Amino acid sequence: MSPDVDLTVPKPGRHALRDRLLALDSRLFEFAAERNWPYAEPVLPRLSRSANHGVLWFATAAVIAASRTPRARRAAARGLASLSVASLTINTVGKRSVRRPRPVLDPVPLGRQLKRQPITTSFPSGHAASAAAFATGVALESPAWGLAVAPIAWSVALSRVYTGVHFPSDVVAGAALGAGAAFAVRGMVPTRDRLVPPARPRTDVPALEDGDGLVVVANKGSGSSDRVHALLDLLPRAELVECEPADTRAELRKAAARARVLGVCGGDGTVNAAAEVALEHELPLAVLPGGTLNHFAYDLGVEDERDLSRALKRGEAVRVDVGRFTCDGRQGVFLNTCSLGVYPELVRERDRFSSRVGAWPAGVLAALRVLRRDRHPLHAEVAGRAHPLWMLFAGNGTYHRMGLAPARRLNLADGVLDVRVVHGGRRPALRLLAAAVAGPLTRSPAHAAVQVGRLHLSGVTPGALLAYDGEVTEVGGDVTLEKLPEALTVYRPLPGA
Numbered sequence: 001m002s003p004d005v006d007l008t009v010p011k012p013g014r015h016a017l018r019d020r021l022l023a024l025d026s027r028l029f030e031f032a033a034e035r036n037w038p039y040a041e042p043v044l045p046r047l048s049r050s051a052n053h054g055v056l057w058f059a060t061a062a063v064i065a066a067s068r069t070p071r072a073r074r075a076a077a078r079g080l081a082s083l084s085v086a087s088l089t090i091n092t093v094g095k096r097s098v099r100r101p102r103p104v105l106d107p108v109p110l111g112r113q114l115k116r117q118p119i120t121t122s123f124p125s126g127h128a129a130s131a132a133a134f135a136t137g138v139a140l141e142s143p144a145w146g147l148a149v150a151p152i153a154w155s156v157a158l159s160r161v162y163t164g165v166h167f168p169s170d171v172v173a174g175a176a177l178g179a180g181a182a183f184a185v186r187g188m189v190p191t192r193d194r195l196v197p198p199a200r201p202r203t204d205v206p207a208l209e210d211g212d213g214l215v216v217v218a219n220k221g222s223g224s225s226d227r228v229h230a231l232l233d234l235l236p237r238a239e240l241v242e243c244e245p246a247d248t249r250a251e252l253r254k255a256a257a258r259a260r261v262l263g264v265c266g267g268d269g270t271v272n273a274a275a276e277v278a279l280e281h282e283l284p285l286a287v288l289p290g291g292t293l294n295h296f297a298y299d300l301g302v303e304d305e306r307d308l309s310r311a312l313k314r315g316e317a318v319r320v321d322v323g324r325f326t327c328d329g330r331q332g333v334f335l336n337t338c339s340l341g342v343y344p345e346l347v348r349e350r351d352r353f354s355s356r357v358g359a360w361p362a363g364v365l366a367a368l369r370v371l372r373r374d375r376h377p378l379h380a381e382v383a384g385r386a387h388p389l390w391m392l393f394a395g396n397g398t399y400h401r402m403g404l405a406p407a408r409r410l411n412l413a414d415g416v417l418d419v420r421v422v423h424g425g426r427r428p429a430l431r432l433l434a435a436a437v438a439g440p441l442t443r444s445p446a447h448a449a450v451q452v453g454r455l456h457l458s459g460v461t462p463g464a465l466l467a468y469d470g471e472v473t474e475v476g477g478d479v480t481l482e483k484l485p486e487a488l489t490v491y492r493p494l495p496g497a
Contacts, residue, residue: 033107048159075142082137086181108164125174128157132178207315211235213260221245224290234309256281267291272469284489311491319486320412323396327475334468341391344465381459393420416451
């Protein structure tokens with residue numbers, strides 16, 4: 001045999017393999033076109049058109065957000081963010097990378113075909129990418145809503161083959177890209193369940209199977225009556241006390257005298273008052289978020305009545321730190337933040353307008369009014385040195401930024417005050433904006449951050465405003481901020497339980 005004879009079997013070339021896959025894709029398309037799809041003709045073409053320009057998904061997000069639960073609102077926002085990333089990727093990279101022609105419509109019945117045929121290239125499917133991105137983004141934040149949205153997303157993706165505008169592989173590739181976009185968004189802005197650390201330190205509390213021994217004081221001004229009564233449906237033997245905002249503290253003291261567990265529903269100011277009473281009576285606290293922001297409850301891991309009832313029935317609770325300020329013999333506690341300078345003025349101005357225009361518009365209006373005023377910075381002495389300050393912020397626990405997400409606390413028992421300072425100088429608005437954008441770990445001539453267990457200020461400008469958990473009081477002279485480590489016991493569902 002001649003040594004020049006090559007007996008190896010030639011391997012198919014890259015182009016031959018591609019041609020086989022395209023041929024298989026075409027056969028699958030024709031197979032789908034020839035099938036009779038019961039009840040699909042009046043539904044799928046309309047569904048496919050409704051998804052043009054993301055209209056279907058914006059409407060779906062509005063429906064999800066209308067449920068008014070924090071988890072649902074986050075799910076809607078995450079779904080739209082994922083859709084935006086997927087659409088941007090498809091339109092800037094996907095459609096330009098593979099210029100594949102659309103399928104020939106001959107095998108597709110006329111009744112299925114869209115009235116307006118797309119003119120862009122076929123690969124990948126933008127509709128499938130948007131559907132998968134939105135559904136996956138929603139599911140990553142709220143599995144329950146994701147389960148509800150999944151059939152709609154699947155139907156939209158299927159409709160693109162049914163109407164003849166895409167090959168099956170276009171849809172599969174688009175869906176994969178969309179799901180990848182949702183996970184990419186989660187990498188930039190982690191979902192809340194990925195941010196909640198193991199609950200610690202855990203403590204023993206009574207398990208209230210039916211709510212016996214729980215007295216819940218609800219602030220009527222918070223407008224959370226539906227949420228409170230939903231909690232009572234889950235814990236039928238709990239006692240409810242509804243009161244006007246001015247009577248909240250007095251009713252909390254009465255409730256504490258007969259309760260095994262003190263419950264509260266309202267905003268951060270109401271929760272602050274309940275925490276002070278619970279500390280005085282050495283009672284565990286059950287917090288049901290019922291205000292506009294609810295920072296403490298959400299950082300704790302309690303978002304609605306189901307979370308709280310689960311913790312109460314199982315007897316799951318943790319011990320958390322409490323912040324305390326002292327001035328001229330007066331004391332007050334804070335669960336979230338305490339601040340001096342410009343921010344308390346913002347709080348006071350916001351409260352003037354919130355009842356008329358709502359909390360968020362009132363906050364914007366307050367910022368515009370306060371920052372336009374001709375003002376002088378606050379003066380205080382720290383460690384014997386005088387400092388002009390536009391703002392001093394002290395958080396009860398360290399605030400973190402996770403990716404592009406707003407700052408929040410991951411540990412409510414870390415033993416430190418998270419202190420941020422914006423130094424005095426010209427143009428306070430620019431300095432405050434720079435401090436907000438720069439984040440918590442920045443140190444510069446304009447702003448700084450430090451974590452301490454105790455902070456003593458002397459020479460504070462008399463009449464200076466101090467804001468704590470949304471409440472405002474006047475201070476001056478010596479002001480001390482300190483931590484009470486693990487001072488308060490609070491119910492919360494434990495992760496994985």
